[in-house]
Amino acid sequence: MATSSSPSPGTLHWANADAEVHKVVVGPYENNVFIVRCKLTGDAVLIDAANEHEMLLDLCDTLGVKRVLETHGHWDHIQAIPAMREAGYEVAVTKLDAPMLDDVGYDVFLDDTEVIEFGKLRMNAIHNPGHTPGSISFELAGTPLLFTGDTLFPGGPGNTATDLGDFDTIIGSITDRLFTFPADTIVLPGHGDDTTIGEERPHLDEWIERGW
Numbered sequence: 001m002a003t004s005s006s007p008s009p010g011t012l013h014w015a016n017a018d019a020e021v022h023k024v025v026v027g028p029y030e031n032n033v034f035i036v037r038c039k040l041t042g043d044a045v046l047i048d049a050a051n052e053h054e055m056l057l058d059l060c061d062t063l064g065v066k067r068v069l070e071t072h073g074h075w076d077h078i079q080a081i082p083a084m085r086e087a088g089y090e091v092a093v094t095k096l097d098a099p100m101l102d103d104v105g106y107d108v109f110l111d112d113t114e115v116i117e118f119g120k121l122r123m124n125a126i127h128n129p130g131h132t133p134g135s136i137s138f139e140l141a142g143t144p145l146l147f148t149g150d151t152l153f154p155g156g157p158g159n160t161a162t163d164l165g166d167f168d169t170i171i172g173s174i175t176d177r178l179f180t181f182p183a184d185t186i187v188l189p190g191h192g193d194d195t196t197i198g199e200e201r202p203h204l205d206e207w208i209e210r211g212w
Contacts, residue, residue, distance in 0.1 A: 007062045011035075014186070019121055019143060021188070022063060027051030029076045032190055034147060035063050036140060038119025045069055045118050046084075047138065047147055048190060049091070050076060053083035060089065066118055067092060069110065071149025071190060072135040073100025081105060094127070096134030110136055126177050130170020131158040137178065146197070147188045152178055154187075154195040156207045171208060179204070 013023035013034070022035040031050035038044065042064040049056060049068050059065070068084050070077060070093040081091055081104040090107045098106055110116075112127035122141040128151040129135055135158075138147040150158035152174055160167040178187075183198025 009059060009062050011059065013188075014145065015039075016143060019140060021140075021145065022059065023188075024052075024055065024059065026055070027076060027079065030191055031076055032188070032192070034188060035059060035065060036118075036121065036123070036147075037063050038121045041119035043119035043121075045116065045123070046089075047071065048077045048149070049080035049084045051079040053080035056080050057083060057087055060084075060087075065089065069116065069123075069138065070097070070101070070106070071137065071147065071151075072132040073097035074132065074150065075100075077149075077190065078104050094134030094136050096129070097132050098134070100132070112136070128152075128170075128173040128177055130160060130166055130168075130173045132164045135173075139181075144182070144185050145188060146178065146181060146185050148178065148190070150190045152187055152195075152200065153189045153192055154200070156200075156203070156212070158190075160212070167211060171204075175204065 011022040014021040020037050024033050034047040035044050044063045044065045046065045046068045067090040085105050092108045092110045093106045095109045114125040116123040124139040126137040128137050131150045135151050157170045160170050179201050181197045185197040187195045
């Protein structure tokens, strides 16, 4: 059994008594990849196998990753999936975004409100359509952490100027599913720096007025 002692790959981003979050930035679009690890058992999940698969595989081995969770199916978030699956890691994505992974593959579907268990930790899946039809966020239960993929960033919603994007839908997703969290909730997006719900929520009307 894995011990509670933490490996030290130099990627630690956040921690409390029960959990730790590791972060690396990969690829030409500077995607954030997060590994969430149970400190008690050593079991972990990786959020968004975006790029630089060799580094990600090394981290997975070091940090005890058991499966991969995709926030959505855009190509810049899925480049490392073939190597991850070849190494034996299960890849999960929503059914709505699964067709976007036809070239790289996937293994199981993620559902809205699904509870993802690893070690003693629980993550709650939150369907957030708008950036893509199947975009999904993850709340780490018992912590202030919310992994939002490309749905919510510092300064506004993710891009909806694509065939699969819809601005009104993403605004509804953010308003109804994310802005209901406490103000001190830490938002960990798919690109860029962390923010908080309290920092972003007052700007909703500005985003609606500008239209992006």
